[in-house]
Amino acid sequence: MILKSSGFKLAVAALIGVIVFILPRPEGTKFKLSGTGAEQLSQSVSEYFATPQTAPGKPVILTAKAPGIEQARAQYLADQAKAMGLSDVTVDYVDGMSPKAKRFLSVLAVLVILFVVEPIPLEITAVLIGASLVILGLTDVKGAWAPYMHPVVIFIMCCLIFAIALDKVGLTKRLGYFIIKKAGNSVTRFTFIIAIGLGLASSVMHDAAACAIGIVTMLPLMRAGGIEPHSNTAKFMMLSLPFACSCGGMGTLVGGGRCMVSAAFLKEFTGIEISFFDWMKYCMPAAIICVPVAVLITYLIYRPDPTIKMPAFDEDLGSMTAAEKKALIIIGISFVSWLTKGIHGIDYSVTGMVGVAFLVLFGVLKWQDINDNLEWGTALFIFGGGISLGLAMGYSGAADYFANLFFPLIEGKGWLVLFVGVGVFGALVTNAMANVAAAALILPIVIPMAQLEGVNPTILALGLGMATSFAMLLVIGCPPNAIAYSYKYFKSSDLTKLGLVTTPALLLILVGVVCTWWKFLGLI
Numbered sequence: 001m002i003l004k005s006s007g008f009k010l011a012v013a014a015l016i017g018v019i020v021f022i023l024p025r026p027e028g029t030k031f032k033l034s035g036t037g038a039e040q041l042s043q044s045v046s047e048y049f050a051t052p053q054t055a056p057g058k059p060v061i062l063t064a065k066a067p068g069i070e071q072a073r074a075q076y077l078a079d080q081a082k083a084m085g086l087s088d089v090t091v092d093y094v095d096g097m098s099p100k101a102k103r104f105l106s107v108l109a110v111l112v113i114l115f116v117v118e119p120i121p122l123e124i125t126a127v128l129i130g131a132s133l134v135i136l137g138l139t140d141v142k143g144a145w146a147p148y149m150h151p152v153v154i155f156i157m158c159c160l161i162f163a164i165a166l167d168k169v170g171l172t173k174r175l176g177y178f179i180i181k182k183a184g185n186s187v188t189r190f191t192f193i194i195a196i197g198l199g200l201a202s203s204v205m206h207d208a209a210a211c212a213i214g215i216v217t218m219l220p221l222m223r224a225g226g227i228e229p230h231s232n233t234a235k236f237m238m239l240s241l242p243f244a245c246s247c248g249g250m251g252t253l254v255g256g257g258r259c260m261v262s263a264a265f266l267k268e269f270t271g272i273e274i275s276f277f278d279w280m281k282y283c284m285p286a287a288i289i290c291v292p293v294a295v296l297i298t299y300l301i302y303r304p305d306p307t308i309k310m311p312a313f314d315e316d317l318g319s320m321t322a323a324e325k326k327a328l329i330i331i332g333i334s335f336v337s338w339l340t341k342g343i344h345g346i347d348y349s350v351t352g353m354v355g356v357a358f359l360v361l362f363g364v365l366k367w368q369d370i371n372d373n374l375e376w377g378t379a380l381f382i383f384g385g386g387i388s389l390g391l392a393m394g395y396s397g398a399a400d401y402f403a404n405l406f407f408p409l410i411e412g413k414g415w416l417v418l419f420v421g422v423g424v425f426g427a428l429v430t431n432a433m434a435n436v437a438a439a440a441l442i443l444p445i446v447i448p449m450a451q452l453e454g455v456n457p458t459i460l461a462l463g464l465g466m467a468t469s470f471a472m473l474l475v476i477g478c479p480p481n482a483i484a485y486s487y488k489y490f491k492s493s494d495l496t497k498l499g500l501v502t503t504p505a506l507l508l509i510l511v512g513v514v515c516t517w518w519k520f521l522g523l524i
Helices: 006-022 038-044 074-083 099-117 122-135 141-149 151-169 171-183 187-201 207-224 232-248 257-270 276-301 322-339 348-361 367-373 376-395 398-410 414-429 435-453 457-467 479-485 492-521
Strands: 030-034 060-064 090-093
Touching: 006 099, 030 038, 030 074, 038 060, 038 074, 074 090, 090 398, 099 122, 099 376, 099 398, 122 141, 122 376, 141 151, 141 376, 151 171, 151 207, 151 257, 151 322, 151 348, 151 367, 151 376, 171 187, 171 207, 171 322, 187 207, 187 232, 187 276, 207 232, 207 479, 232 276, 232 479, 232 492, 257 276, 257 376, 257 435, 257 457, 276 322, 276 457, 276 492, 322 348, 348 367, 376 398, 376 435, 398 414, 398 435, 414 435, 414 457, 414 492, 435 457, 457 492, 479 492
Parallel strands: none
Antiparallel strands: 030 060, 030 090
């Protein structure tokens, strides 16, 4: 059908972008003057703008006396500055949208449609982010492409390579077999142990890798036990794992790209750095609680057949091999270096890549192993594109516009209302796009809102990194969902049904942890 064709979907995306571009642009009534000569310019336009008292050296905020007239526009202020020879004065929008922000929103509208309906591979859509930012004059070539090799992208790549090493040497198989031996022949006990175990493990390895390991371990046993696709037992087993891994991924910066992106954007926009240890201190307790709760809710929604038994497992894997020991030592040292960044000051991406190099030098991996097994398109383009898009939302002025637009909704209501709003919004948006992109787009908006409200922006960066772990409504919401769904043991509607119950429950737990644990730590 033509409605399902890639050409039709691309045409719809382009049409929506054009519509957004030609819609009227809100000029706003407030403008910010900064730079040498700002006071002089404000005095010269006092006929058209009211100027409140401003502290020396601070930007001057002008409010239009008669909004809508030609002299009440940012362009008029820029022309006046040029006529007066005040080249150092910059004019920024406060509650209006700049032409650059409008162009950004038209690009964003097209990209969101492309991410959701996927008429072309997501990797190509991600590449188009950088290209479109340059073509529409939103940034220069370097500004568009540099985020594709951002330290966060390199760090995520290191985590994925470490997962490849663990799988190659057989440590993942050893872990799976250990769980099976502990579980016995009970389907329920087996699923709880493997899902909770790998869910918590996904805090220190990428959540997608942890989910893949669990499914590879689980499937042969499900087939041997005669568990039929689309049965309640199959749904319980195959949905427990991705939900648990998504929850566990918020425990440390390693667990998912959304965590590192949240920390990186906080530093980009405020200069505040969340260390590896700090993130774990604040977020790991929530992960420890949410992982078993997610599995328990899955059990309650899809009760497994108690008469089905798992097959016995008698194979002895023997002692750890030299390759397994080398992999554990190298990855362990890399992990310690991340925990101690506050002492040595070396970026996570640098120590991570040194670890990758040692894996190759000591024969744990060959370059061909990395080249063949690493998802280069995801690591470089999708993560990098999401960061590039989020940064563009900041420097285009779109983030400030939305921050001022939504700020009246939370003004004076404190950090909790802002935190809950960001959490719910993040959990919903992350189902429609990669959680990295969701975090990258939302943080530039909510950080200015936090600053306007006088709330510590660290609270929102941590909260958004955690809330975007709850991509539990759509199959495309996150990689663990997509990996589990690819084996066709459940329908997409089964995942949505479960997610409608799980998401609000986990958000409530998140708020509870924040109100108790973070208060105990003194963050709030």
